[in-house]
Amino acid sequence: MKIAIIGASGFIGSKILDESLRRGHQITGIVRNPGRLPQNPKLTPVGLDLKQTDQLARALASHDAIVSAWNAAKDGSGPVLYDRFVEGNRSIIDAVKKSGVKRLLVVGGAASLKTPEGAEFIDSPQFPASFEAFKPAMRGVREYYHMLKKEPELDWAYFSPAIVIQPGERTGKFRLGGERIVADTSGASKISVEDYAVAAVDELEHPKHHRERFTIGY
Numbered sequence: 001m002k003i004a005i006i007g008a009s010g011f012i013g014s015k016i017l018d019e020s021l022r023r024g025h026q027i028t029g030i031v032r033n034p035g036r037l038p039q040n041p042k043l044t045p046v047g048l049d050l051k052q053t054d055q056l057a058r059a060l061a062s063h064d065a066i067v068s069a070w071n072a073a074k075d076g077s078g079p080v081l082y083d084r085f086v087e088g089n090r091s092i093i094d095a096v097k098k099s100g101v102k103r104l105l106v107v108g109g110a111a112s113l114k115t116p117e118g119a120e121f122i123d124s125p126q127f128p129a130s131f132e133a134f135k136p137a138m139r140g141v142r143e144y145y146h147m148l149k150k151e152p153e154l155d156w157a158y159f160s161p162a163i164v165i166q167p168g169e170r171t172g173k174f175r176l177g178g179e180r181i182v183a184d185t186s187g188a189s190k191i192s193v194e195d196y197a198v199a200a201v202d203e204l205e206h207p208k209h210h211r212e213r214f215t216i217g218y
Helices: 013-022 053-060 080-099 129-148 193-205
Strands: 002-006 026-031 043-047 065-068 103-107 155-160 164-166 175-177 190-192 212-217
Touching (some): 013 026, 013 193, 065 193, 103 193
Parallel strands (some): 002 065, 164 190
């Protein structure tokens, strides 16, 4: 496949890039600093700012699928993050529509997943106090989901990780779910970035989720 990855040097985007290259796909990596990308004959680095919507659309054109893994968390803190997430993701949606590519896989957030009681995790008693500072960013990522649901032109999938996602092993063994948190028998919701990337590229190769959210966990 020919895949464009927006945010290919980020925490999750870089692992999706690695997994895609591992499987032999042709990748366009769209980042602000192309020097952060590895050298690979199947990787074409493209450096641009997301605010350049028309240029982004041209870079995305003629691909089989697009991965949106951009994260605004390095661009500020506090309430300003919500606005930056919304502005950046609005530009991505507009660029994808202009590009003519229909398939869009979004690296989503876990905060808006539903708890067993039916509440969004971000608004539930289980939401840790230590995550409080990240709420503006989490709300910005949640808004991306709501924006996508208003886009009838795109064949999108919003892929939420488990509540805890961190570097680990590539096991290829995990469970997928829908709107609710996927947790193990002890109630822990975890996934390695490597296994998240495996599931993301599986979805690109064999799409099963269309205009909906799905999630993952052990």
